[in-house]
């Protein structure tokens with residue numbers, strides 16, 4: 001087994017002669033540092049800021065005895081599994097049971113035999129080295145997993161970005177619309193108090209809300225005028241088509257995108273599509289995206305309509321609070337109006 005670093009052995013004994021004896025014997029072990037204390041309290045203080053690899057503690061001491069020391073030592077963060085040996089007189093069986101309960105790892109019988117001392121200390125140091133190697137291995141593995149996951153997340157975002165672009169290719173909605181509505185969605189999520197993770201999730205999932213429009217024929221999608229009822233019925237299938245395109249993935253991002261595609265045209269009063277869900281039955285991300293999407297659709301030009309001025313769009317959003325939109329989402333949208341204007345300015349056509 002390779003030595004990771006010098007092993008610190010902490011020795012506590014109220015008798016200076018014993019300390020010298022232990023110290024002399026243990027210093028003979030290669031790559032070992034010995035730290036001695038006559039008072040248990042001083043040893044505890046040292047342990048607060050240092051990392052012993054092995055503790056050798058006497059039982060019978062004035063002020064604080066060995067058992068009290070072990071109890072306090074194990075409470076110090078990171079000290080729960082550091083190997084610990086207690087030295088007791090042969091007769092102290094009760095003490096030994098108590099020490100075991102407090103997770104002492106081994107005992108030495110006083111008077112201490114030097115061969116026994118070396119043997120037990122060596123065993124405990126091997127245990128400690130094994131522990132340290134396990135920790136290193138766990139850290140290394142965690143780092144590798146983190147790197148691999150980061151790479152996957154990047155790839156996932158790129159694929160999704162390209163999927164959004166594919167839908168823009170035919171859709172008269174521009175990339176700027178997609179960016180604006182994604183950022184409005186994130187802003188609303190933030191103002192509603194959603195976690196930073198959910199804010200990122202909605203930012204990257206919202207751009208896919210209309211991928212289902214890929215399944216709508218050109219003569220409807222690109223029609224310069226108003227849609228007939230029949231055409232609108234076909235148009236409305238884009239929500240379910242989008243969900244079908246995105247559904248069935250293990251990806252958290254695609255799951256959120258599926259939910260958004262399916263629910264972004266639901267209305268708070270139950271009059272939306274495709275399922276006619278009402279109130280909080282509509283997934284929260286769908287309720288958020290509805291406000292962001294309509295606000296941006298209104299203030300953008302479409303083949304079928306010119307862009308509305310911003311006041312008119314605001315009036316419609318406010319008037320539709322509680323009917324089309326979740327009032328909490330409308331309030332969250334207007335609560336940081338400067339940010340709406342910033343997003344508009346930043347993602348201009």
Ligand code: C2E
Nearest residue numbers: 220221222223224225226227235265294297298302304305
């Ligand atoms: P979109 O253009 O992205 O519009 C998204 C939503 O914004 C619409 O969902 C609607 O709730 C709101 N919206 C957009 N423009 C207006 C408007 O002028 N007045 C009002 N009151 N609301 C508006 P909706 O209605 O479910 O439409 C879904 C999609 O169907 C639209 O996405 C668009 O691609 C298409 N569409 C809707 N109406 C027409 C139309 O008259 N002609 C054409 N060619 N397409 C339409």
Ligand code: SIN
Nearest residue numbers: 161164182203204207
């Ligand atoms: C996207 O994820 O494709 C758009 C959101 C953004 O990164 O601004």
Ligand code: SIN
Nearest residue numbers: 198259283284285286
């Ligand atoms: C959330 O409440 O954090 C997410 C809800 C949703 O996905 O709509």
Ligand code: FE
Nearest residue numbers: 209210264265
């Ligand atoms: Fe849509």
Ligand code: FE
Nearest residue numbers: 173210293297
């Ligand atoms: Fe849209």
